[in-house]
Every structure is written in structure tokens, then in C-alpha cells.
Amino acid sequence: MTQLKTVETAVKFINKKTNNFKPEIALITGSGLAGSVPELKNKIVLKYSDIPGFLKSTVIGHSGNLIFGVYKGKKIAVMQGRFHYYEGHPIQALAIAVRVLGKLGVKTLLNSGAVGSLNAKLKPGALCVLKDHINFMGVNPLVNNWDAAFGPMFSDMSAAYTPALTKKALIVAKQNKIACGLGVYIAVSGPSFETPAEIQAFKKLGADVVGMSVAPESIVARQLGMQICGLAWVTNLASGISKKPLSHKETLAETKKIEGKFKKILEDLIPKI
Numbered sequence: 001m002t003q004l005k006t007v008e009t010a011v012k013f014i015n016k017k018t019n020n021f022k023p024e025i026a027l028i029t030g031s032g033l034a035g036s037v038p039e040l041k042n043k044i045v046l047k048y049s050d051i052p053g054f055l056k057s058t059v060i061g062h063s064g065n066l067i068f069g070v071y072k073g074k075k076i077a078v079m080q081g082r083f084h085y086y087e088g089h090p091i092q093a094l095a096i097a098v099r100v101l102g103k104l105g106v107k108t109l110l111n112s113g114a115v116g117s118l119n120a121k122l123k124p125g126a127l128c129v130l131k132d133h134i135n136f137m138g139v140n141p142l143v144n145n146w147d148a149a150f151g152p153m154f155s156d157m158s159a160a161y162t163p164a165l166t167k168k169a170l171i172v173a174k175q176n177k178i179a180c181g182l183g184v185y186i187a188v189s190g191p192s193f194e195t196p197a198e199i200q201a202f203k204k205l206g207a208d209v210v211g212m213s214v215a216p217e218s219i220v221a222r223q224l225g226m227q228i229c230g231l232a233w234v235t236n237l238a239s240g241i242s243k244k245p246l247s248h249k250e251t252l253a254e255t256k257k258i259e260g261k262f263k264k265i266l267e268d269l270i271p272k273i
């Protein structure tokens with residue numbers, strides 16, 4: 001059986017709760033970034049745990065709400081909190097929420113996450129707008145998870161992050177005087193942080209930032225034909241580059257400082273989409 005039935009059941013439930021609200025833009029908020037969501041009009045909040053077929057978020061710092069509303073005329077859906085492979089969910093299960101968003105009508109995905117930086121120019125607090133990713137997780141959410149309703153089995157990833165959106169995000173960050181750069185995201189499974197040797201190897205592969213999410217959702221979204229803007233917030237220098245041991249607590253503490261900046265970027269970027 002494919003995931004289509006699960007997705008359709010969730011969509012039916014959501015449509016009932018939202019009176020068939022059709023979001024055009026979706027935002028996925030990463031670790032500790034849940035407070036960055038702009039103030040939405042006609043807001044409807046659904047708990048993940050109430051939506052049939054949805055997974056449960058188990059990570060500290062991740063809320064579990066699917067929010068709908070309107071921001072400056074744009075119809076938005078927000079995944080406040082995401083699911084991770086390291087939580088023990090099968091990688092295919094991470095496709096469900098993104099496929100639900102696709103079925104609801106989402107055409108553009110703002111895919112955000114916290115990252116460690118391998119690039120001396122991207123310091124903690126900086127925004128790395130993604131030009132591409134390297135999926136180093138060792139798994140792909142589309143394996144044994146195909147239905148024609150979700151797009152082609154061999155989906156194109158040659159322009160995974162839409163250049164026009166990337167450009168807009170960088171302009172908005174600069175206008176707000178927020179340190180930013182363009183970079184490549186390398187996705188790892190986690191939950192352990194990387195070793196210094198892994199980070200040196202990733203640098204040679206061409207990565208600027210490292211994280212434990214973003215890539216699976218982008219892969220699923222591209223199959224659906226969505227445009228993607230990848231927004232990675234640097235919470236720490238990567239292992240070995242940082243002189244200190246890494247911790248999730250520290251990552252979350254840094255995101256608290258980032259939330260306000262991210263909200264500003266979203267407020268300026270969303271109307272331009």
C-alpha cells in the first residue's frame with residue numbers, strides 16, 4: 001500500500017477543520033525556531049497528535065502544531081516543529097506531512113533548520129541561504145514510497161533550491177542587516193554530532209553547513225514540484241572548528257537569539273513570494 005491513503009485521510013481531516021483553506025506557502029520551522037512565525041490572520045492551530053496519520057514530535061525544543069492563516073494576503077501553512085530520522089521514524093514517514101501540504105495546495109516551501117557551520121564566513125547567528133544540499137543521511141524518503149499522485153519516481157533535483165527565492169531571501173536578509181551567505185547543506189542522520197574528522201571530510205565535499213534535517217523534506221517537496229527556499233540558521237561552529245563541545249542545549253540557546261531575526265525575514269520575504 002502506498003502512502004496515498006494516509007495522506008488523503010489527513011487532508012480530509014484538515015479540510016474539515018479549516019473549512020477547505022488552501023495554503024500556497026508552507027514554512028517548516030527547525031529546532032527552537034517555532035517562535036519565528038509571523039502573526040497570522042484567521043489563525044487555525046491543529047495539533048500533530050490530533051491529525052490522523054501524522055507522526056508525533058519527540059524532541060525537546062520542537063513543538064508539534066500545524067498552523068494555518070493569512071499573512072499580508074498570502075495563505076500560509078506552518079509546520080511548527082518537524083520530524084527527524086534520528087527520532088526513530090522510518091525515513092519514508094517524514095514524507096507524510098510534506099505530501100499533505102502538497103495535496104492542500106502548497107506550491108512554495110520555506111524549509112528552515114538549525115545548523116553547524118563549516119565556513120569561517122558563517123558565524124553563529126548568521127543565515128545560510130541554501131544553494132544546494134548533499135544528502136549524507138544514507139537514506140532517502142522516496143525509497144519504496146512511490147505513488148504517481150506524488151510525482152515522478154525519479155524526481156529531478158538539479159535545481160532543488162529555487163534560485164529566484166534564494167536571491168529574494170538574501171536581499172531581505174541584507175536589507176535587515178542580518179549576516180548571511182549562500183551555501184551548501186550537508187544532511188547527516190544524527191543524533192550524535194559529527195567528529196572533527198567528519199567535518200573536515202564534509203568541507204572537502206563542498207559543504208558549508210551541517211544539519212540533521214531539511215534534506216528529506218526538500219526531496220519530498222521537489223518530487224511534488226514545489227519551489228523551495230532553504231533557510232539554515234547557524235547556531236554553532238561545527239565540531240573541531242568550535243573549541244567547545246557541542247550540545248543541543250547550546251543550539252537551542254542560540255536559536256532563542258535568532259528567532260527575532262528569522263521572524264523579520266519571514267515578514268519581509270513572504271509578501272514577495
Ligand code: HPA
Nearest residue numbers: 114115116210211212238
Ligand atoms: N551538527 C549537526 N546538526 C546541527 C549542528 C551541528 O553542528 N548544529 C545544529 N544542528
